[in-house]
Amino acid sequence: MKSEIQIIEDIRKWCTHRSRDVIKGIGDDTAVIRMGNKSLLITSDMMLEGVHFDLSLITPFQLGYKFLAINISDIHAMGGVPSYFFISLGLPESTTNRFIKELYSGIIKIAERYDINIVGGDTCRSVSGLVLSGTLIGYGKRIIRRSGARVGDRIYVTGTLGDSSAGLYLLKRRRKRIYNLSSKIAEVNLMKRHLLPEPVSISESKGINAMIDISDGLLIDLWRMCDESRVGAVIYKEKIPLSEGLRKVCRKFRLDPYSYALKGGEDYVLLFTSPEESRKDAYCIGEIVKKGRYIIDEKNKKIRMRPEGYDHFRKNGV
Amino acid sequence: MKSEIQIIEDIRKWCTHRSRDVIKGIGDDTAVIRMGNKSLLITSDMMLEGVHFDLSLITPFQLGYKFLAINISDIHAMGGVPSYFFISLGLPESTTNRFIKELYSGIIKIAERYDINIVGGDTCRSVSGLVLSGTLIGYGKRIIRRSGARVGDRIYVTGTLGDSSAGLYLLKRRRKRIYNLSSKIAEVNLMKRHLLPEPVSISESKGINAMIDISDGLLIDLWRMCDESRVGAVIYKEKIPLSEGLRKVCRKFRLDPYSYALKGGEDYVLLFTSPEESRKDAYCIGEIVKKGRYIIDEKNKKIRMRPEGYDHFRKNGV
Numbered sequence: 001m002k003s004e005i006q007i008i009e010d011i012r013k014w015c016t017h018r019s020r021d022v023i024k025g026i027g028d029d030t031a032v033i034r035m036g037n038k039s040l041l042i043t044s045d046m047m048l049e050g051v052h053f054d055l056s057l058i059t060p061f062q063l064g065y066k067f068l069a070i071n072i073s074d075i076h077a078m079g080g081v082p083s084y085f086f087i088s089l090g091l092p093e094s095t096t097n098r099f100i101k102e103l104y105s106g107i108i109k110i111a112e113r114y115d116i117n118i119v120g121g122d123t124c125r126s127v128s129g130l131v132l133s134g135t136l137i138g139y140g141k142r143i144i145r146r147s148g149a150r151v152g153d154r155i156y157v158t159g160t161l162g163d164s165s166a167g168l169y170l171l172k173r174r175r176k177r178i179y180n181l182s183s184k185i186a187e188v189n190l191m192k193r194h195l196l197p198e199p200v201s202i203s204e205s206k207g208i209n210a211m212i213d214i215s216d217g218l219l220i221d222l223w224r225m226c227d228e229s230r231v232g233a234v235i236y237k238e239k240i241p242l243s244e245g246l247r248k249v250c251r252k253f254r255l256d257p258y259s260y261a262l263k264g265g266e267d268y269v270l271l272f273t274s275p276e277e278s279r280k281d282a283y284c285i286g287e288i289v290k291k292g293r294y295i296i297d298e299k300n301k302k303i304r305m306r307p308e309g310y311d312h313f314r315k316n317g318v
Numbered sequence: 319m320k321s322e323i324q325i326i327e328d329i330r331k332w333c334t335h336r337s338r339d340v341i342k343g344i345g346d347d348t349a350v351i352r353m354g355n356k357s358l359l360i361t362s363d364m365m366l367e368g369v370h371f372d373l374s375l376i377t378p379f380q381l382g383y384k385f386l387a388i389n390i391s392d393i394h395a396m397g398g399v400p401s402y403f404f405i406s407l408g409l410p411e412s413t414t415n416r417f418i419k420e421l422y423s424g425i426i427k428i429a430e431r432y433d434i435n436i437v438g439g440d441t442c443r444s445v446s447g448l449v450l451s452g453t454l455i456g457y458g459k460r461i462i463r464r465s466g467a468r469v470g471d472r473i474y475v476t477g478t479l480g481d482s483s484a485g486l487y488l489l490k491r492r493r494k495r496i497y498n499l500s501s502k503i504a505e506v507n508l509m510k511r512h513l514l515p516e517p518v519s520i521s522e523s524k525g526i527n528a529m530i531d532i533s534d535g536l537l538i539d540l541w542r543m544c545d546e547s548r549v550g551a552v553i554y555k556e557k558i559p560l561s562e563g564l565r566k567v568c569r570k571f572r573l574d575p576y577s578y579a580l581k582g583g584e585d586y587v588l589l590f591t592s593p594e595e596s597r598k599d600a601y602c603i604g605e606i607v608k609k610g611r612y613i614i615d616e617k618n619k620k621i622r623m624r625p626e627g628y629d630h631f632r633k634n635g636v
Contacts, residue, residue, distance in 0.1 A: 002415055007441055010415075014422050015436040019401070022435050031438035033402060033455075036354050044438060044453060046406040050445040083337070084351060088364040088451050097320055097328075104332050117340050118333040120349035120362060123325055127368040128446030133406050135362060135453040137351075 027228065028146050029077040029213060030138070041138040043074035049129030057171045060099050062195040063132070064106025070215065071136035072114055073199040073268040077213035080140030082114055088122040090131030114199075142205050144272070149210035149229035149288045153273035156282035158200050160243040161218055162257055165264025167194030170249065186245035197268045202281065211272040217265045217309025224307075225271065226293060233305070235286030237297045262295075263308050345546065346464050347395040347531060348456070359456040361392035367447030375489045378417050380513040381450070382424025388533065389454035390432055391517040391586040395531035398458030400432055406440040408449030432517075460523050462590070467528035467547035467606045471591035474600035476518050478561040479536055480575055483582025485512030488567065504563035515586045520599065529590040534583045535627025542625075543589065544611060551623070553604030555615045580613075581626045 002010070012026045023039065024032035030043040047053055047067055058066070068085060075082040087107065091100070111118055116136070167190035174191075202208065210229055214221045218240070226233050240261050250257040273288055286296075293305035320328070330344045341357065342350035348361040365371055365385055376384070386403060393400040405425065409418070429436055434454070485508035492509075520526065528547055532539045536558070544551050558579050568575040591606055604614075611623035 004441060004443075007409075007415075007418060010418070011422060011439075011441070014419075014426060018433075019435050022402070022437055025435070025437040026439070031402070031404070033437070035358075040353075040358075042402070042404060042438060042453075042455070044404045044406050044440050044451075046408055046440045046442055046449065046451055048408050048442065048444055048446075048449065051408075051443055084340070084349070084360070086349070086360060086362045086453060088362050090364055090366050090369075090449070091325075097325075100325060100328070101332075104329060108332060115336075117337050117343070119340055119343040119351070120360060121329075121344070122362050122364045123322060123329070124364055124366065125322075125369055126366055128366075131364065131366065131408070131449055131451075133362075133364055133449075133451035135360075135404060137360070 023143070024145065029074040030080070032078070032140070032143055039140045039143050041075050041078050041080040041140050041143070042135060043071055044133070044135045045071050045074070047132040049131070055130070056175055058195055060102035061106035061109075064103040065110045065196050067132050067134060068107050068110045068116070068136070069197045069199050070268060071134055072110070072116070073197070073213040073215065075136055075138035076199055076201040077211050077270055078140055079142055079144040079202065079205040079208070079211065080138040082116050082136050082138040084137040085111060085116050085118045086120045086135045087118065088133040090124055090126035092126050092128070092130060095130070144205055144208050144211040145228070146210055146212045146225045147228035149225055149231050149273040150275070151231055151288055151290050153209055153275055153288040154277065154284045155222070155233060155235060155286040155288060156272050156274060156279055156284055157214070157218070157241065157269050158202070158282045159267070159269035160241045160246065161214065161267050161269065162246050162260030162264045163190050163193040163243050164197065164266040164268070165194070166246050166249055166255075166260045167191040168266075186248045189243075189245045190249060194266060197266065199268055200270060202270060202272070204281070207274045207276050208272045209274060211270055214267045214269050214271050215265055217263045218271065219262050219305060220307045220309030221271055223293065223305070225273075229288070232289040232292040233286060234289055234294050234296060237295055239283065239285045241283045265309055341461070342463065347392040348398070350396070350458070350461055357458045357461050359393050359396050359398040359458050359461070360453060361389055362451070362453045363389050363392070365450040367449070373448070374493055376513055378420035379424035382421040383428045383514050385450050385452060386425050386428045386434070386454070387515045387517050388586060389452055390428070390434070391515070391531040391533065393454055393456035394517055394519040395529050395588055396458055397460055397462040397520065397523045397526070397529065398456040400434050400454050400456040402455040403429060403434050403436045404438045404453045405436065406451040408442055408444035410444050410446070410448060413448070462523055462526050462529040463546070464528055464530050464543045465546040467543055467549050467591040468593070469549055469606055469608050471527055471593055471606040472595065472602045473540070473551060473553060473604040473606060474590050474592060474597055474602055475532070475536070475559065475587050476520070476600045477585070477587035478559045478564065479532065479585050479587065480564050480578030480582045481508050481511040481561050482515065482584040482586070483512070484564050484567055484573075484578045485509040504566045507561075507563045508567060512584060515584065517586055518588060520588060520590070522599070525592045525594050526590045527592060529588055532583075532585045532587050532589050535581045536589065537580050537623060538625045538627030539589055541611065541623070543591075547606070550607040550610040551604060552607055552612050552614060555613055557601065557603045559601045583627055
């Protein structure tokens with residue numbers, strides 16, 4: 001089978017749309033459909049047991065919370081406001097009523113925080129693992145696409161990177177009982193970033209040319225943005241924001257924090273470009289150039305970038 | 319685990335929505351959201367390998383076609399026009415590129431026939447079977463709900479019943495090589511009704527008080543409509559339209575055609591109620607009464623109705 005990117009490219013070619021109301025089809029964080037003077041933003045996500053989550057690492061409450069969170073992040077990445085959520089569940093026969101209730105508690109918790117209405121879905125039996133599939137609909141006025149990055153723009157991220165994937169590493173260690181880490185605040189925070197991500201949004205979208213949310217890792221998502229915008233990029237390793245917790249944990253376990261920050265997925269921070277020289281709400285990590293994609297390391301060495309990160313068709317955890 | 323109906327009842331209680339733009343949330347064929355002077359209709363469906371389909375009985379083209387067809391039927395059941403389709407796929411590692419292409423050919427074929435744009439979705443790896451999850455968005459002006467049936471209304475269906483489930487019976491026989499039936503037109507037609515359902519729509523919705531599409535079987539879907547409308551119903555067994563093909567096949571294999579027509583699912587014909595005494599586009603099969611739900615059989619005997627049909631949590635094929 002081809003890679004995820006190739007399959008989506010194929011699908012994109014097959015699915016030409018003819019309605020003039022379709023402003024953006026396949027190939028961004030959400031689809032964009034014109035509705036009078038507003039734009040409707042729609043995103044769909046699927047999470048499968050054994051692929052996207054492991055019920056020995058995440059509680060049903062956390063899973064429900066996280067599932068809606070990642071959809072919210074997609075709407076935010078277009079500069080929109082999420083409104084209506086539809087969830088389809090495939091439930092294995094062993095699923096208890098308590099499990100379903102807790103899963104929904106997590107979904108409802110985050111729905112209330114972000115003022116989202118849960119308005120529909122489908123429920124059926126699964127003969128294999130748990131299946132979650134959701135569609136979130138939102139609104140936007142000024143839509144920000146992946147494809148708007150311009151040469152000379154600065155590259156910004158809204159939060160620290162690598163925390164979620166390092167949190168996953170810790171969760172796996174804990175399951176194996178290699179080490180009991182429940183009492184260390186830094187470690188708990190990283191795990192929380194993985195289990196209960198808080199989707200951020202940009203309050204002031206003025207001046208932002210392109211945006212994407214980092215779900216599969218900085219390198220792969222920046223790569224996508226550059227592809228869509230037909231530009232190059234340079235990022236400075238030392239400018240990438242790392243949390244104190246990530247540094248601490250990486251020192252302790254002799255890991256490279258930048259490997260998590262560059263390639264670790266599921267951070268759900270926003271990556272955007274803007275001609276502005278500084279922003280209060282984000283860290284500048286590089287700039288958009290005409291051609292070439294490079295990382296400048298701490299010794300000022302130019303390293304060719306590669307779109308490494310989470311490919312949904314390959315197992316390649318950090 | 320509880321039954322599908324009980325689980326959906328629970329979810330409905332938990333998911334109260336606060337936006338005044340939500341005209342209808344969980345509990346009809348689609349959700350209804352106010353958008354200016356229009357109504358947005360949204361339906362989500364999930365199909366899992368081993369639960370909803372068997373790849374030894376259906377081709378990838380037929381599966382894609384059918385998957386979008388059942389979503390179209392939900393929009394039609396609200397009196398709406400389908401417009402935008404989002405599809406999420408969970409693909410087992412053994413999936414070939416050819417399979418993906420044929421699946422999409424089926425989706426695109428019916429999308430073009432009904433003027434639907436495929437505008438997004440998600441693609442990921444599945445560690446178990448094939449997963450299809452879709453969301454279809456449509457528009458409606460005069461929305462017809464399940465809950466509008468009134469005492470005195472006639473009950474109508476737009477087409478013959480039982481064909482699809484009898485078609486499934488034949489497909490299973492064919493797989494077992496019990497009998498080669500490829501050359502019999504009646505039999506091929508029934509199988510086609512199962513594999514490539516053609517969603518119907520009501521051109522003139524004036525005078526229709528309540529509507530639902532028959533996906534899980536006449537009895538179970540009529541039951542749902544009566545529950546939502548808080549009414550009773552009487553149907554006349556002899557008035558239920560049966561195709562010549564169903565009669566033929568049932569004679570041949572000594573089966574009861576009414577068992578298929580009453581309890582067999584996946585016919586995707588519309589069931590509606592109207593005070594009109596006759597309609598050109600549908601067969602009258604009974605009437606809405608204040609209390610009680612009965613079938614009047616060919617000997618004029620009153621049989622208590624039960625909501626028997628396809629429950630997504632139990633294996634109960636006809």
